Amino acid sequence: METSQAFGLAHLWAQADLVIRGVALMLLVMSITSWYLILLRIARQVRARRFDGAVEAFWSAPDLGQGLRRLAQQAAGSPFEALAQQGAAAADHVRRHTHQGSLGSTLDADEVITRALRKSIALSTASLESGMTLLASIGSTAPFVGLFGTVWGIYHALVNISVSGAATLDKVAGPVGEALIMTAFGLFVAIPAVLAYNWMTRSNRLELSELDAFAHDLHAWFSTGSRIVPLNELQGGSSTPASIRPATSGAA
Template identity: 45%
Template sequence: MSEFLTTLIVDGTLWALGVFSVLTWSLILIKGWQHWRIAQQDRRYGKAFWAAACLEQAAALDDATGPQARLAASGFAALRGSDGTVHDLEHSWDRQELLERHLRQQIHKERRSLESGLAVLASIGSTAPFVGLFGTVFGIIHALSAISHAASASIDVVAGPIGEALIATGVGIAVAVPAVLAYNFFLRRLKLAGADFDDFATDFVNLAQQNGFRIRPAANAPTVVRGVAFKEVAA
């Protein structure tokens, strides 16, 4: 194998590991920001949702963002759409089944959003050491070729080229470790977020059951004045 090709492979391996490292740290920053942002949004929406006097007021919350807000919006849309009249297959479910179906579909959407990027981290964590080892093999081949041309096997001649060849393996391990740690961390965060979504969906179904799986029109919704709920009575 020519010296040029061997050098090209080793350099290409190091460049590939550099790209892997950039991808890893970019995903760590992006996923970290994503989880921090949704935690803040869910905390803010959760306080507003549970502070509402009734389900109708919770449905009318403004500036509702975040996974739990979208989950609630999907539930409210299902309750408004279940008017008891069957128009097509989509509305042929009973009210509770329709609500649970919408909530389950929204949970799947939120989980897919949180899962994005994890496959890349897992792939980098599992392949980076082998990519580095691949570069090391060709680096050692190049080093042994240089040693044979030097016609000497002294430690001074051998140590330098072999040490340089092992750099690729070290870089591969250095790239893989953050990727694996980040993957495990965000996978754990995904499981916790999924559990929170399931808990919120269960609570939402229970609240909807107390309301007969219906959302009353705004005109009939209770109005809160200084913590006292009452219905407006038309003159």
């Protein structure tokens, strides 16, 4: 019992040199950073659930101004609100600078709106991917950091055993086992980071696909005054679904 109590985390830290302590602190910082990013993303996903239905509320609005206000109320600060605001600003810019005979009359409205929507999507993509590079780096390097600590710890344990001249199993197992704890720490840091990175990647892909679909509808609306009607709705017998009639009339 006394021998088993002589080994453990406290004993490892007490007899560790600066390298082992530095590796342990590095893994601790990496773990705190990864969990901070994970919790931030979870909080963002919880907020994003409140955005459900905001796009349909936008399209069911009687006019563009009311639609933007509904987005601001139901999805404030979301990529969808930013996209609609950017598209509306671009359409208004083209409308105000296309007077006959002016340089602005040569502007291609379709190109201006497309560039504005692409810019908004690019900014939203950068925001969604913020921190993911760091998370991927932690997930890929943490096991090797822990392995380095293990190798260093085993080396010093074997040196101390050779100096003492006691190479029995009970003298070897304790120090080597303590050194292997560093590998376990590395895996403890890496596994949540890798799982969170895969989850974030999938979540970003789904959100960006929805944002891209919204951008296509906005582009069609600002360019033609009518939202693209899904084929299944057209086959249902209504060429102008009620959900987009107000938006179409608002454009006119």
